[in-house]
Each structure stands twice: as structure tokens, then as C-alpha cells.
Amino acid sequence: MAHVRTYNPRVRVGNWKEDVTLEEETLKNFLLQKDRGELTIQKEGALRQNILKPVSLSVSQDGFLHFGDTIMLVNSGEHDQRGSCVLSIIADSSNIAPHSQTNSVPRLLGPLQVGGSHSMTPCVRNAFIITSVDGTSDGEVLRYDQSFALRTTAGFAGELFLASDHRTFLKCAKKSRLQELSLVEEFDFLCWWKVIYFDPQERLENEGYPVQVNSIILISHCKTNQCLAALGNHILWTPFGKEYELTAHTFLDSHKAEQDNNHWLFFTAHPANQNQSLMQLQQDTVTTDEHGENQEDTQVKECS
Template structure:
């Protein structure tokens, strides 16, 4: 009778003993990485926990936007899934720390952005209206006035929303249009302005205060292209399927911007205790 499989790793001689030793070393290395939190599944969990940490939006008692306000940007497109919020798209390679000070992890630029479906204010979708011309915080933001959008401090990394003319080397992944990213340095590529959504009344509203929760356009100062959310171009992220965000002005037959270019800056409702926490 022929015996099959007599010599196995359990015999502990020759190459089988070497295999047993390698298995033990691999298991020990796995357990050490688990204790240090270096496993990929653990890092992804930390990434999600930090990005989804709640953020308090700024209340607006008089219904006007101001410099220094923390807001979220919602695209007001009329599609099957109308909720599309400008959000950070990050992975493990975007996280860094100050090794000399052993500081907490934070996002480093450049990072991608996308259109998420959740409208709950968190680190991932909260942006601070920042001055680019030494305008003090608390001053009213007006149409056609230059400003920058900055992520929250801490894990958000205080990155600025930026874009530039598209090229063969740098463009949006799906649509091949003008790419929108988050960068560390504040320069002219980070300058934006708000336009009244109706082109026939745009000139009359120049210099008027911007109201919260109002349909408007977010135009880039250098390229003169409007921020847009493309529902027909999707990205797969660690949070699931999301719309691609680009800087491109889409016009209809009446030379008016289409709904993919329409945005709304939302703040906290006065007296909303949950948002202030």
C-alpha cells in the first residue's frame, strides 16, 4: 500500500522545518504590525474615522456668508441623486506626520476631490472661506469678491482648493477636463469668486452680499471656469462611488450655465445645537 504525504511540515526535518520557521516568523510579524496599527485595514479605518469626524458649521443669524465661516458646498443638480457635496478624496499615501515632533497624522497635498452623497458636516466636506486680500474674518463675502476655500485644521491639513489650465500631463481622470485638487500653498491658483446664477441679473448683483443656501456659481479667477460636478463621470473611492469634480463651464442653448455648475454654500441654521457640537 502506497502512503501519500508521509513527509509533511510537521515532520520538522530538512525543508519542512524551514517552512515551519518561516510560518512562525510571518505570524509574529503580522501580530507586531497589528499591535502597532500598521495593517492596511487598520490604516483605512483610521483614515475613515478622521475624515468622517463631525465638524460644526458656522451659524449665520442674518443669512449672509462671511470670511472665516465653515461651510459645505452642495451641487444643486436635478438628477436621480441630487445630493452631491464637494468632499476630500484621500488614501493612505496622503497621510503624513511630523516625525521630529511625533505629531498626529494629517493630510498632505495634493489631494483629490469628489462629489459625495452625504451632507453630514465632517472633516471631509467642511471648508473655510479664507481671505486672499487681508480681509478680516467676520467681514461679509460679496459677489465677485476673491476668496479661497480651505480645509479644516488638524487632520484636514488646511489645504486649499485649486485648479489650473488642463494639459496632456494634468487633467481630470475621467472627463479629461480641468482638474481640481487640494494643495498646501496658497497662491493665485487657489483664488475663486462667487457669481449670481442668473446671467441676465449677474451685473446688477456684483458687490451684493452673498446669502447662504442660495444657488450660485463658483468661478475660478485665473481660468474663468466654474466648478462643476459630473454625474456621468464617477470615481471609486474608499467611501464608494462618487461624482467627478472639475472646473469647466457648461452652457445650455440659452448661453446660461447648466445645473452641474450650480452650487449652494450651506451653513448651520441658527439655534441648531447638533451642528454646533
């Protein structure tokens, strides 16, 4: 029973005045942090409330990708058992800027990790903006082999840029130890990317042509010439569940062609419903068709 506290400040034995003062200071600090929204539970609630807020993707009227468009970057994983995933922000309460730096408006601070989330619902976490790096104005089409940057949305996402650099012993991906991806605040050459036509035999013929939305492409890092890749055999445990690790590494097959890990799609919104991506609508359609077929099979069995 030696650990039991026999006396408390009310007994006024020993340093009772010091104990009372410490308890009052602890309560004051708690109330002050609560008013500022700096408690851990408040930060966690603010993180989920803001980062999962729905975002309206851009609608392409001509079928091409434009600078300034808000898109989702999806790896469909059609020919792999890993399944589809979307480039997403990985953040926790420690990545939210302090109250004194944000003027009561919370936002994320870089650098941040990225991962391959399975949720296809457009939100702050997985929405990115095609940003010009050479002075091209918004609304102009993005062309193959033209440099651009991927930026998070304004507001809570903090307008961070997707960046990468050569791997080192101290700076590399956690699981695969390949070239690391991160979201940074400072914009420089490490944030430059370019779109490459996925078929090597037709790559030169398509150089300089506009990039079509919802079509398979490769995204190459301008400095390291490594392509964006999704790794199905490396799982990250995040506050949002299990996700695939994303890295910058070109995976080649026996024909020197990029594998499915490097195949990506720029997804925009459906013209009829801007709150859903085309892939999400396709998944809903497939689910509805399968459900309808199951109902028809049940009705046939009952009739027979």
C-alpha cells in the first residue's frame, strides 16, 4: 500500500500549498487547451471532420485534362490481386498546425506521407489539383511529357505538393526501402512530374498530344525518372485503416515495358453527379448489376 496517497492538499500536511498550486495550474492549462482546440481528442475529431469532407471533382467537357482541374489519381490494379487504390494523404493529429499559426483555421503541415487508399469517394484526402510549373495558365490542356505538379486543395489540406527524391540510407520508403514520396510545403524541382504514354511502342507518336482523362498513363518524376507506383505487397497501417505503400520506382517486365504497378488514371467527376468519380459510379453500377442478377436467379429458382 506504499503507492497509496495517504494525504491530499485538504489535509494541509507537508507541501500542501505547492500541491494546491500545481493542481490549479493543471486545470488552467487543460481549460486553455480546450478553448484553443489543442486537446488530442479535439484534434482527432477536427482531422476526420475536415480531411474526409467531400470535394467536387472537375468535369472535363472535351475529354482532356486541364491545368487547374481537381482530380483523383487512381491505380486500378485490374491485372493484379492488390485491387484498386487512390493517392491519398496520410496524417494524424500531430500534423495539424498549432492554433497560433492558423488564426483559428486548422490546416495540415508538411511533410506528410501518402498512401494508396481503397476509398473512391472524392474528399479532401484524395483530391489533387493539376498545377502548372512553367507558367501555363489554368484551363490549358496538359500534354504528354509536359511538366506539372500535383497540389492538395486549399484550406485544411494546406496546398502541399507531391515531391520525391533519390533514396538514401536515411530517407526512403518505410516498407519497400524504395524512393520515398511525400507532401511538402516548399515548391521546387523535386515537385515536378510529367505524364508518359503507357504503351512504349506508341510513346514517341503521342508526345505533345493532350492527355485524356480516365485513361491509363504513367507519371514520371522529372528529376529521378522514376514512375509513380503502387505496391500491393507492402501494407501501411494508417489512422484510416490498411493502405498500400506508394513509391517512385519503375517496374519493368521482360519486354522492358512498365508493369501494372505504374499504371495510373486521372479520374474526374461524372457530368451528372460531380460528387462522385467515374470509377465510383462504375463500381456502383457493377454492384447493382450483380445484385440484380442474383435477384433474377433467385426468382427463377423459386418459379421452378
